[in-house]
Amino acid sequence: MDIWHLKLGFQYPIKHSLATHTDSENLVVKVTTDRGDAGYGEGIPRGFVTGEMLPESLNFLKKELAPAAFLQDFASARTFLADLESLEKDPAESFPAAVCAMETALLDAAGRTWGRSVSDLLGFRAKDSVVYSAVLPMAGEAQLARFLQLVKLQRMAFLKVKVGRDDDLQVLKMARDIMGWDIDLRVDANSAWTAQEAVAHIQEMAPYRLSAVEQPVAKEDFEGLREVSQAVDLPIIADESLCTRADAQRLIDLKACRIFNIRLSKCGGLRRAGLIRQMAEEAGVRCQLGCHVGETSILSAAGRHFALGNGDLVYVEGSLSPYLLSKDPVARPIGFGVGGRAHGLNGPGLGVEVLEPVLDELALSRFSLAAP
16 A cells, blocks of 8 residues: 655635635555555545544554555455445544545555446446536636636536625626626635625625525534525535535534535545435435545546436536646546536546656655555
8 A cells, every 4th residue: 555645736726715725735545456456546634624634634544544454355346345334433534535545546446456447336327427517716807707718618507606705796797797697607605604694695696696505604503504594595505514424414404405515535435425415315405526626636536436426416516637736647637528528437446547656746755555
């Protein structure tokens, strides 16, 4: 097993109400089997979302997850998912990015061993294609206008805009002026408001015909989320408030939102994300697939498998590395085409070719572990 701590530069800063990102620090795990098949996985610890800090997450990988994985035989495709489940431990809820990276690497290695895709291993009935949303950060007027023109040129069907500043209405006016009224437009406040402020701001935004509002209040303010949901007609999306299955159950019990934003790294990987989606489906809550800013194509590939295998998602975000990262450690970065349309990934496992020399080039540190 090998673990890289990467630092990835961005082509331009990404700003929202909680943070400004000029780079991303990610964890990549490589699992090599006895016969030499290698699988890769990725996770992104984000303290302001899950409380997970990278040094502690890296330590959990090295001291807890790796030794537990070495004890598993992973002897057959038939028992593989049960073997994966046996790795689950209570502390895993505190280190979702580490779990995501390890689980994805094991899935990729298993797929390459038995000649099956990650979707097939997980039992997904994958669609042929999926449509991604454009996501625009906070930016100055000139830069935002350029972003919007690129979205228009790409003929995207869905657009999410970050809000939470005094110029929100001007931003929405610009979006409608440039994009027109056919595009599905939603906003993400990233915890910018109190419940009372959120209701007032959403009512002010009504003329711009929004389709949904994401995370209007602080992540821990579940009651405030419910208050906003009850006060407005628009669907409210829970993002930072939704990290674990316990979060999902609390949101369901409170009827605090109508949509869950599932992100693989914050939710602990593909299997846990799938369990949250099942909980939502049973409760009549819809789901979208989100992403962390700064995902490489390794994590984007896992997201593609999830998106294609869960065809009832209301929105899909991700596959943004070609448009954001200065360098992506794969041979063919994962993006999307005109209109946001994207198709499945060919080959076993994740379906991406990872370039290990690029991982080494981007790494702040690398650790190699061997089975006892």
